[in-house]
Amino acid sequence: MTHPVDIHVGKRVRHRRWMIGMTQQQLAEKVGIKFQQIQKYETGMNRVSASRLFDIAQVLGTDVSFYFDGLEGASGPDGAKGTTPDVLAxxxxxxxxxxxxxxxxxxxxxxxxxxxxxxxxx
Known part of the structure; x- marks a missing residue:
């Protein structure tokens, strides 16, 4: 089962990559992995390790914290989903x-x- 945090981090990777006009292949080459692994990260199918997220953040020109931004708004303390639309999607x-x-x-x-x-x- 895919964890919501992995999905969120993957979405943030995909959107940041897309915003700077980089392909999955280009990101994969700069990080030193295959583009299929980037695909799995971006869908949340595979969890991104801390060291790999650090490498991805450097290549994409962000802080690691960027990939967790907005996570608190995904659900409230009572587990209810927020009503803010996911503009990044x-x-x-x-x-x-x-x-x-x-x-x-x-x-x-x-x-x-x-x-x-x-x-x-x-």
Whole structure:
């Protein structure tokens, strides 16, 4: 049985890899493993060891803690699931974020302010 933490960590690996435009093959080569192992990590089928997660984090340019961010929100103390949607699971949202960060900073700030105003007006 797959543990929810392994699934969460795997999703975070996949989305970070996708955000920086790296393939499973490229990540695997840089970490020194086969791409099939990356596939298994990303689906949560295989658990990522601490040392391997450290290596993956270095290659993907993050802290190890990044892969656990949002985990507390997965379920409350009573075991109830949170109502916040998993934005990282939505390819359209991830494409939007990637495109957003490609915009020069000054324009990006204005776009952010516009989006916030539209969201508050809705």
């Amino acid at each position: 939505d390819k359209e949202a991830m494409d939007l974020v990637r495109t957003y960060y490609a915009i020069p900073e000054a324009q990006r700030r204005r776009l952010f302010d516009l989006a916030r105003a539209l969201g508050q007006a809705a």
